[in-house]
Amino acid sequence: MGGLGVEWIDAATAAERLGVKPATLYAYVSRGVLKRRHSEDRRSLFDAAEIEQLVRRGRPRSQPPELVIESGITALGLDRPYYRGRDALALARTADFETVAEWLWTGDPDAFASDHVARSRVHAPELTDSGVRGRVRDSEASGGPAGGGVRDSEASDGAARGWAHDPETSQAAIAAQRGLPEGLPLLDRLQVITTVLGASDSLRYQLDPASVAATGRRLISGLVDALPALRTPDGESIAERLWSRLCPQPATPALLAALRAALVLLADHELAASTLAARVAASARADPYAVVLTGLGVLGGPLHGGASHAAERLLAEVNEPGQATRVIAERVRRGERIPGFGHSVYKNGDARGSLLLDLVTEAAPDHERLAAARAVLAEVRRRRLPERNIDFALAALIGVAGMVPGSGEAIFAVARTAGWLAHAMEEYAKGSLLRLRASYIGPLIR
Template identity: 90%
Template sequence: MEWIDAATAAERLGVKPATLYAYVSRGVLKRRHSEDRRSLFDAAEIEQLARRGRPRGQPPELVIESGITALGLDRPYYRGRDALTLARTAAFETVAEWLWTGDPDVFASDHAARSRVRGPEMSGSGARDPETSDGRVRDSEASTGAAWGWARDPETSQVAIAAQRGLPEGLPLLDRLQVITTVLGAADSLRYQLDPASVVATGRRLISGLVDALPALQPPGGESIAERLWSRLCPRPATPALLAALRAALVLLADHELAASTLAARVAASARADPYAVVLTGLGVLGGPLHGGASHAAERLLAEVTEPGQAPRAITDRVRRGERIPGFGHSVYKNGDARGGLLLDLVKQAAPDHERVAVVQAVLAEVRRRRLPEQNVDFALATLAGVAGMVPGSGEAIFAVARTAGWLAHAMEEYAKGSLLRLRASYVGPAIR
């Protein structure tokens, strides 16, 4: 069998590389990865497709050129960098800046900021986060928030907090985030500045405001976005390891190419909608059960299984009803979502003896016994929420805060293009008279 690289395959088909990878995601083409992670294609399969032409029964696919995220075999790459590596080594704020600017100096600044927080004796690899005298965690790995200009803005946050006073108790966190975004936008006189530097500054204010305006369950343990978000989702102080898992989740979920919410956000940005309107568009799509809402469904599944022996019945009931098992399977990663694997490992390492970990293991064992699809990042996110004791819907909130960084990165690409994204319908209605 002869294998050819992506450039050669795209040239033979007469398509752009983005279209080639779209064929892969739709199952039209297969690929494998070389030792240096390059995509390789079966030359015979490419030749067959070239002779056959566009796959029949498939409408033309919208292909958008983007330099932000590439989807690999089991993980995303942010501007060429492995998202799993970034989840282990970088602060969420740093990754957001990388998505927005593509400036490699952000990583040097991240290291310098962490060194200042830790001190020389803690700046080596593998150093653990210290705890304060009251047991709260100072997340030194992620304490770059203030250094980046992600500091709290109490005045703006209070406006968004006040706007929520009339909302019913128990309102989903995702709904609160939509209200907060609307209020923050209305209060920002710079919202219509669409040059790159202004959008980056807006992104910092917006993500900080989204976190700080959520109802506080305890005083924040530090300045990073991860620390501040923890205090909004969990009434208990964070352990260093669980806080590291939350930070990793934010990084892993920061972007995922043209997911449904991101495509919607890009369309809004192409119409020159301001960054707050772009994020509102993304939030409106994110809550769907086939997108960010999947983590909430996975939370409910795990909450239903109160002890490991109940896992078979919970899975059986869903299979009998013809329902999808929430948190399992992925439309892109057919052989497993490495993001979910990493996050799940971090949670299990953080609390190996936790009763919820035993439940998670039982659910995984039952799903595998039935040869159902592998778990994905939504299941791992639900596991984090359950083990940490977070309030219901926390997975969706983590997803939304994280993906705001990606939506704004894609918006900046559309602002730079200056042209309207116009999809076309394939008309199948009554004959035109």
Template identity: 75%
Template sequence: MEWIDAATAAERLGVKPATLYAYVSRGLLTRRHGEDRRSLFEAGEIERLARRGRPRGQPPELVIESGVTALGLDRPYYRGRDALALARTAGFEAVAEWLWTADPGALPAPRGSGRAPAAGRGRSRDGALRGAAAWTCDRDALRAAIEAQRGLPADLLPLDRIQVIITVLGASDSLRHQLDPASVAATGRRLVAGLVDALPRAGDAPARPSGDEKPGGGGSVAGRLWARLCPRPATPALLSALEAALVLLADHELAASTLAARVAASARADPYAVVLTGLGVLGGPLHGGASYGAERLLDEVTEPGRATRVIADRIRRGERIPGFGHSVYKNGDARGELLLALVREAAPGHERLAATQAVLDEVRRRRLPERNVDFALAALTTVAGMVPGAGEAIFAVARIAGWLAHAMEEYERGSLLRLRASYTGPPPERATDDPATT
């Protein structure tokens, strides 16, 4: 059996590499990874598909060329770097800078590269970003975003607050229409900093300006976000798990929210509008909202013995089991495996981990799909004692990095993304002024 690389396979089919991977996602081609992690394709299968031509009965897929993220068998790669390795060694800010700028100095050197980290750059797992632009927000914009939440219900989920905050931050930013890469990266830093710092601290009354808000708040994004989502102080290990979650969720190729964000950017929407577009999609229960469903699932499993009944009741009602299965990673999501391992290491023997394991055991007993990163995220928020909906907020903050990286590509491309429908309705009526009718 002959195996060929992606470039050769695409050339034999007469398609772009992006179309080749679209065929993989549709199940038309299989691939494996070589020892160097390159995608390999079986030559005979490629030849058979070439003889058949493009599959009939299937509308052409929208294929967008992108240099941001590639999806492997069980994990994403950010500009060629393994997201799981980055989650162990780099902080969220550094990974965002890498996605936005592709500057090798932003990240630790890959294993075996022999390259030393750039002096003064990079980030320790529990420290602040060093040598990079500050992640701060203008004081007046921050106060306006806090003030805008004054009349909101105290029990509003964080994701709902985030949409209000970003709207106000965007309206307050006179630089938001500058769409060159450096300006968009600077906007991204201000946006994330303002978003996190405008959220009320967990356990506080609804946010209101206190007169002593500091622009940017100081400290890492993960540390500042923890204080907004959890009333308990963070242990170093749990904070490291949150940092890893932010890195693991920073991007995932053309997920639904990212496609929506790219369409907005192609119309030259400013970065705040791009992020709001992504948020409008992310909150759905089949996307970023799945972690909230998984949180509620774990809340129902008050002790391990309840797992069987809780899962059985959901199946009987015909409901999905949130946090399990993935449209891309059919054999398991390595992001979820790593994050769950970090949570276990951070809180060994925690009572909520026993309930989490009981759910995993019951799902496997029933041969249901494997857990994904949403379930692991729910385990983190549950073990840490975070507020309801914290997982969605973590997902949203993380994915801003990816949305803006994709937006930069669309700004540079400079043309509108225009999808076409495959019309299946009744034949259109002829216009009364159609010459064919007279």
């Protein structure tokens, strides 16, 4: 087939011409070796001339072929993710976190018709989540991959169930933290909470989609409610309850809207390091709590979710805008990466960070912490360093709101739990083990 002088061939033809497997062909796409387009029926098409050029040049051997996993959850665009085809930035402005989690788990458009959609909440931030009630499972449901089939009863309003505060769910997890050090990072607390919640859930090994979704509601609610409370929540939504664990001051409607948006924007990001680890665990049929523990273990790395904590510390060093030049210069002199700037996927800027920073600016345009953030941003741009990302915007939100140190990692972890479980559901449905292979470079085998 052709168009504008270009001959397009399908993936099978391209792979045959190159003498590679289809997975290797798509690895070339992800590495930027090849470009592709989609036909009207969503088939992948390749430029025949580009394929021939690669044949003459020889297959790239600088890196081993990348692992390619088919997924229907998140696609990464030029500057933003799309959740099951929906722009994550648009969802951050129009839907609450609970709704987006349900969408990631089920792909059911009815999730957006539920009562807990915060319609136009950025433009009308006084709207609050209605809250949702009850974690109910029905043992008479049809079977899933795990067999036994357990699901939420009253599926017609399943999106409105399981998110309300449940003291029984979090009581044991709260008790388990009594002997922990006072200044323990919130991310470490979340790992303890996940372990205790899993140990107390007799349905943790039910791996059919409805049961995993019910576990997800229970787990996310428990993660939030078992963190030490700094004040009484002002509502039942996940965002309101999480605020009460991270900030001793009450939330303004606009700042609460920014926290909701952050949860939505961080809910998933395709095969990020923690998500890949979570998928490998799920492919071995690890239960949802073990999957989330795997994700939490990877998330804290400084090149992943831990970058938000580094960005918090960076902004904390800038007591007033005039100090931004010195703080950035010292890091550049030491050859350090500037936390909160640059992204491995979004080379020209992370639109998630732009939106979140806009919301923080709308919420508190004259705040001193925002002035410091602007000064850091200006200094980084003056040096032509990489653009800011969502970690920087998250650090600005934490500073403006007056949240406790490490809140960025906690927000990231609570949000990404929704994505990890969505990816786990795909692996449970596949029923096969993800087995990566190494390219051996050790001593000769004798």
